Every structure is written in structure tokens, then in C-alpha cells.
Amino acid sequence: MNNDIEKTLYSAAEIKAAAHRLGMQLTEDYRDKRPILISVLKGAILWTVDVMKEMDIMAEVDFIDVSSYHGGLASTGEIQLIHDLSADVAGRNVIIMEDIIDTGRTLKFLIDLLNERHAKDIKVCTLLDKPEGRVVEAKADYVGFQLPKEFVVGYGLDYKEFYRNLPYVGVLKPEVYENDN
Numbered sequence: 001m002n003n004d005i006e007k008t009l010y011s012a013a014e015i016k017a018a019a020h021r022l023g024m025q026l027t028e029d030y031r032d033k034r035p036i037l038i039s040v041l042k043g044a045i046l047w048t049v050d051v052m053k054e055m056d057i058m059a060e061v062d063f064i065d066v067s068s069y070h071g072g073l074a075s076t077g078e079i080q081l082i083h084d085l086s087a088d089v090a091g092r093n094v095i096i097m098e099d100i101i102d103t104g105r106t107l108k109f110l111i112d113l114l115n116e117r118h119a120k121d122i123k124v125c126t127l128l129d130k131p132e133g134r135v136v137e138a139k140a141d142y143v144g145f146q147l148p149k150e151f152v153v154g155y156g157l158d159y160k161e162f163y164r165n166l167p168y169v170g171v172l173k174p175e176v177y178e179n180d181n
């Protein structure tokens with residue numbers, strides 16, 4: 001699997017430092033608020049776990065599974081809700097945990113959904129923000145790294161459902177895509 005990577009963009013140590021930095025910031029901002037972290041499956045699994053371990057406050061966690069890339073390189077533009085939350089978010093301080101904001105469509109879908117359900121306050125904590133990918137307006141409040149316009153894998157992010165278990169974020173060798181087509 002590691003052989004398929006052309007270059008590393010963010011190492012495991014850099015990601016750990018980002019999780020620590022944002023976890024401390026969230027601890028400060030949410031002291032006495034008892035927020036609920038909403039982890040967006042599947043991409044945000046590792047990021048959610050690493051940030052929440054750095055938060056020294058009372059916080060809940062819940063999961064929602066949405067998909068629009070279906071393992072591919074481009075957004076289909078249609079967000080599918082695969083598995084809903086179990087918690088009621090009405091009146092709650094919500095923190096959406098994402099691995100990446102790219103076109104912004106997934107985030108917009110989630111924010112609209114949480115607003116419909118009367119969340120009190122919604123903030124977004126993402127490992128990666130790719131502003132050049134935006135198709136709809138979407139903004140993150142806590143950002144690990146600003147990513148240039150590249151398709152990346154690792155640390156939760158997939159290509160055809162693989163590479164999520166790499167401990168770092170990197171770019172695939174072009175032949176990996178070529179051999180697939």
C-alpha cells in the first residue's frame with residue numbers, strides 16, 4: 001500500500017500536532033458547554049478519535065454516514081444519507097468533524113440538516129480544507145491544514161475505499177489511477 005504513494009503531504013507527526021493544537025483550542029472554546037461531536041463517516045474516523053483525545057471537556061460523540069464520491073476522484077454532486085445520527089441535536093452545540101472540505105457540498109448538506117433539526121450552534125473542525133475545490137459556499141472554523149488542489153488519500157481519506165488506514169496523508173502515483181481504468 002505504501003508503495004502506491006508518490007509523496008507525503010502531511011506526516012503522522014504533523015497530523016498529531018494539528019489534532020493537539022485544535023483539541024486545545026476546542027477545550028478552551030467549549031469549556032462548560034458539553035458539545036456533541038458529529039463525526040462524518042467514513043473519512044473522519046481517525047481525525048475524530050485523535051482530536052477528541054486532546055479535548056479535556058465533557059463532550060459527546062455521534063456518527064453520521066454520508067457519501068457523494070463513492071470511492072472515486074470527483075463528487076457526484078448528490079449527497080446520500082447512508083446512516084443517520086442517533087442523538088437529537090435540538091438545542092445542542094454541535095461540532096462537525098470532517099476529514100476534508102472540498103466542493104463544500106457535503107458540509108452544506110450537513111449544516112442544512114442540523115439547522116432543520118434546530119441545533120443551537122454549529123461549528124466545523126476539519127483536518128483538510130481545499131478552498132480551490134469549492135462549488136458551494138462552505139466555511140470551516142477549525143482547520144488542520146489548507147490543502148492545494150490535489151486528490152489525497154490516507155488518514156481516513158480513500159480512493160476506491162482503500163488507503164484509509166495509512167497514518168499520513170499523501171498523493172497517489174499516477175499509475176495507480178491508470179492501472180484502474
Ligand SMILES: O=P(O)(O)OC[C@H]1O[C@H](OP(=O)(O)OP(=O)(O)O)[C@H](O)[C@@H]1O
Nearest residue numbers: 041042043067068069102103104105106
Ligand atoms: O466537500 P465535498 O466535495 O463534499 O467533499 C468532502 C466529503 O467527501 C468525502 O466523503 P465521501 O463522499 O468520499 O465519503 P467517505 O467519507 O465515506 O469516503 C469526505 O470525507 C467529505 O465528507
Ligand code: HPA
Nearest residue numbers: 102150151152153157158
Ligand atoms: O482529495 C480527496 N481525497 C479523498 N476523498 C475526497 N473527498 C473529497 N476530496 C477528497
Ligand SMILES: [Mg+2]
Nearest residue numbers: 069070071158
Ligand atoms: Mg471517499
